[in-house]
Amino acid sequence: xxxxxxxxxxxxxxKKQPVAFWCNPISGHNTLYWYRQNxxxxxxxxxxxxxEEAVDDSQLPKDRFSAERLKGVDSTLKIxxxxxxxxxxxxxxxxxxxxxxxxxxxxxxxxxxxxx
Amino acid sequence: SxxxxxxxxxxxxxxxxxxxxxxxxxxxxxxxxxxxxxxPGRGPVFLLLIRExxxxxxxxxxxxxxxxxxxxxxxxxxxxxxxxxxxYLCALDEGSARQLTFGSGTQLTVLP
Numbered sequence: 001x002x003x004x005x006x007x008x009x010x011x012x013x014x015k016k017q018p019v020a021f022w023c024n025p026i027s028g029h030n031t032l033y034w035y036r037q038n039x040x041x042x043x044x045x046x047x048x049x050x051x052e053e054a055v056d057d058s059q060l061p062k063d064r065f066s067a068e069r070l071k072g073v074d075s076t077l078k079i080x081x082x083x084x085x086x087x088x089x090x091x092x093x094x095x096x097x098x099x100x101x102x103x104x105x106x107x108x109x110x111x112x113x114x115x116x
Numbered sequence: 117s118x119x120x121x122x123x124x125x126x127x128x129x130x131x132x133x134x135x136x137x138x139x140x141x142x143x144x145x146x147x148x149x150x151x152x153x154x155x156p157g158r159g160p161v162f163l164l165l166i167r168e169x170x171x172x173x174x175x176x177x178x179x180x181x182x183x184x185x186x187x188x189x190x191x192x193x194x195x196x197x198x199x200x201x202x203x204y205l206c207a208l209d210e211g212s213a214r215q216l217t218f219g220s221g222t223q224l225t226v227l228p
Contacts, residue, residue, distance in 0.1 A: 004159070042120075042205050042218030043160065056215060091159050102148035102167075102209040105216065107159025 002026070004108035006092050012114045018080035021111045025073070025094030032069055033105060034077050035091040043091050043107075049075065082115045089113070118143040120219040122206060128225045129196055137191040137222045139206035147211030149182055149189050154203045154221065163204075164191075196226045 005024040013019050025032050030051050035043035046065065048056040051072040060067065064083070069075040079086055089110040095103035119142040129135050139149070147168050152160035166173045166182045166189070173180045179192040193200050203223045207216040 041220050042207070044218070045215060048215065093159070102150065102165055102211065102216075104150070104162045104165065105160075107161070109157070110159050 004092055004094055004106055006090075006108035006111055008111055009109060010112050010114075012116065013082055015084055015115050016081040018078065019082050019113060020076055020078045021090050021092075021113075023075045023077070023092030023108060025075070025092070026106055029094035029096050029106070030072070031095045031103065032075050033093040033095075034067060034075070035093065037089045037091055037110070039088075046077070079113075082113075084115050087113055087115045118217075120144070120206065120208060120217060122204075122219040123222040126223040126225065128227060131197060131226055131228050133196055135193040135196045135200070135224055135226070137204050137206075137224065139189040139191070139219055141187050141208060144187075144208050144217070145210055146184075146208040148209040149180075150207045150209065150216065151178075151180060151189075151191050152205045152207060152218075154205060160205055193224075198226045198228050201225045 007022050032049040034046040037043045045059055047060045047067050049069045052069055065079055067077045089112050091107055091110045093105040093107045095105045121140045123138050150165045151163045153163055154160040164173055164175055164180045166180050168184055177194045181190045203221040205218050205221045207218045209216050
């Protein structure tokens with residue numbers, strides 16, 4: 001079974017430029033998450049999707065960040081314009097839609113963004 | 117304010133010993149607690165989940181305890197090996213929003 005796929009793995013851009021990250025979750029997983037992980041910290045949730053619907057985007061800085069999950073499968077996270085403080089690893093995770101309980105999340109390898 | 121604290125310093129232990137990692141939390145009421153392993157350049161990988169009404173969970177050389185009175189979880193790796201060297205993250209799930217909140221992790225190094 002293929003895991004969560006993310007691209008690109010690395011991205012270096014100048015500040016004020018736009019950038020986009022792509023995620024393909026595990027087949028059949030209804031829930032998709034985007035996290036940001038700063039060096040030496042744990043992942044912090046940016047947005048969670050249940051199928052096509054963004055059910056929790058309270059931590060997404062909406063002035064510059066946007067996300068979409070068309071057809072409830074692949075997802076794209078965009079930053080426009082990027083700022084120096086956006087340098088981090090952006091992780092995508094997916095989980096199956098369980099009826100109850102705490103879902104195990106399956107993470108992709110992440111995209112390491114460097115903003116110069 | 118809400119806080120999750122893991123061992124503040126990196127942890128070095130000798131091969132064959134038991135590693136014990138700590139996760140303390142404040143102002144959370146987790147229904148579940150999960151532990152993940154993260155290697156450099158990779159995403160976290162799920163290891164174990166424990167529910168609030170469970171005191172202990174085991175999987176091979178791994179053991180997790182969960183004390184909701186102390187607001188603490190302990191993660192043990194017995195007979196540790198150099199291959200166990202990684203960062204270990206605890207994550208809380210309060211159960212209502214199906215959302216995990218992660219600690220900052222403990223970097224474990226097992227010395228041969």
